[in-house]
């Protein structure tokens with residue numbers, strides 16, 4: 001899949017697919033490549049762009065509310081997620097976090113309890129080009145966790161380097177984090193409300209995780225115009241809370 005871009009208009013299309021808009025009609029050639037320029041029958045040009053993380057955030061079909069790119073940046077920054085890391089994620093939702101982690105080369109196992117959401121997430125991973133790195137499993141991680149831990153204990157599955165949670169029941173799974181994580185592995189939990197965050201922090205204490213830190217995530221976009229420069233007055237820069245912890249031994 002590529003993005004076809006003309007000024008501020010962007011469309012997702014694959015090789016052989018047609019784009020029909022008021023700017024004209026074009027068919028994406030089978031051998032199209034990023035950087036190519038395509039022309040509609042009315043002579044309007046579109047640039048072919050490879051899909052990268054922010055494009056996935058803007059264009060993948062959404063189910064569960066996706067994590068914001070800035071929050072994903074904090075997850076990667078605070079956990080050092082890297083190529084080759086084994087990540088356990090829940091819930092998949094739209095799959096934005098999973099797709100970003102797949103794009104940096106991590107191997108992600110992600111659980112989504114809603115079968116239709118899981119199916120959409122599998123399609124999204126194909127579009128993102130990470131279906132070989134992101135295994136979307138239909139299931140409730142809170143239910144599946146015993147079986148996963150048994151597989152780790154039996155040596156059938158390696159423990160995970162990173163556990164990322166974006167679910168209401170995250171505290172339940174946080175209590176099992178030491179059984180899921182490799183020594184030195186990280187936990188990251190996204191919470192939309194401060195009450196939930198407190199429950200998560202209490203669960204990290206029950207689980208004896210170290211280096212527990214919680215951040216409110218706020219980002220202010222800047223405006224630069226003829227009158228001056230200042231933070232954007234539209235919208236609030238708050239998205240939620242991120243809690244990190246580490247399994248030492």
Ligand SMILES: C[S@@+](CC[C@H](N)C(=O)[O-])C[C@H]1O[C@@H](n2cnc3c(N)ncnc32)[C@H](O)[C@@H]1O
Pocket residue numbers: 063064065066067090091092093094095096097098111112113114117139140141142143166167168169
């Ligand atoms: C906010 S969305 C996650 C968005 C995702 N982080 C992203 O970046 O696109 C939460 C999703 O978790 C799923 N979910 C909630 N609890 C779950 C659980 N225990 N196991 C698996 N999925 C769960 C919900 O169905 C929902 O789709």
